[in-house]
């Protein structure tokens with residue numbers, strides 16, 4: 001059955017990204033970083049976005065929030081944000097209104113916390129700034145709330161760290177400050193770009209449980225961008241797999257890991273280390289992502305790495321096929337078990 005992703009479910013979701021395309025105009029050519037990306041997320045849902053380095057995960061997050069680099073341009077699509085009875089296209093929203101949403105209702109944990117934090121302002125003050133700007137607490141409660149936020153992300157001795165500058169803290173602590181900043185105003189949607197990269201496994205579990213708790217208690221929707229398939233499988237309700245600027249597969253977590261339909265998803269899972277797998281059982285994905293500056297990119301950008309590819313994949317435009325309940329795949333020759 002061939003069906004378009006822009007279904008009724010997409011229209012009524014808290015956030016619906018529809019046919020989004022992004023290009024970067026560079027001196028060496030136009031980088032087609034995202035092409036026709038569509039997905040949706042509901043209140044309280046945790047959706048994982050996985051894929052190799054360079055597949056477009058961060059660009060997608062930045063495009064949703066309207067904070068792409070100057071060279072980046074949205075060339076098509078819409079980002080629909082639904083609130084009770086109203087739906088807004090974030091891409092068309094005036095910058096001033098969007099700025100009010102960012103940091104409050106829409107929040108992001110950036111991939112590189114050291115770059116995202118203000119290097120010349122104490123971290124506690126940065127938290128107070130966000131609370132003052134976007135929250136509704138009286139002035140005399142701001143510091144107390146900032147300390148509570150530091151404690152909630154398991155920062156040891158919050159009173160002392162409140163007065164630290166980012167350069168005085170380890171990468172892992174900066175990461176946790178970033179998370180506290182993102183959660184400060186109880187956002188409705190959190191985009192977490194590699195939220196646990198610099199953290200040890202115990203803190204990773206604490207942070208992910210905290211995010212999961214907020215999803216349940218406050219119905220916060222969370223997009224978790226990660227390389228860590230084990231983490232995605234444990235914490236996410238649904239997974240979106242990206243390759244070279246395309247969404248190649250999306251499905252609820254269990255079916256995606258148990259019955260991947262896109263050859264790339266299957267290879268990604270086979271290449272993931274697991275405690276019981278020896279190194280000799282890991283199968284690397286051969287080849288690399290295509291150069292996204294090419295003018296004649298094929299409809300399937302996985303073609304040169306795929307052992308199931310045929311002439312059709314080179315020539316025929318692709319749409320997403322539904323292969324199960326909320327399970328979609330973008331492939332002419334999906335795996336069928």
Ligand SMILES: Nc1ncnc2c1ncn2[C@@H]1O[C@H](COP(=O)(O)OP(=O)(O)OP(=O)(O)O)[C@@H](O)[C@H]1O
Nearest residue numbers: 024031033052053054055056057058059069071292
């Ligand atoms: N400012 C920019 N100028 C030109 N190209 C860019 C720019 N930012 C990103 N790109 C390109 O867009 C593509 C997607 O990059 P992106 O950072 O989204 O990848 P990613 O999936 O987040 O990778 P990683 O897992 O390493 O973080 C890459 O080809 C990248 O080179």
Ligand SMILES: [Mg+2]
Nearest residue numbers: 057058059111
């Ligand atoms: Mg990234």
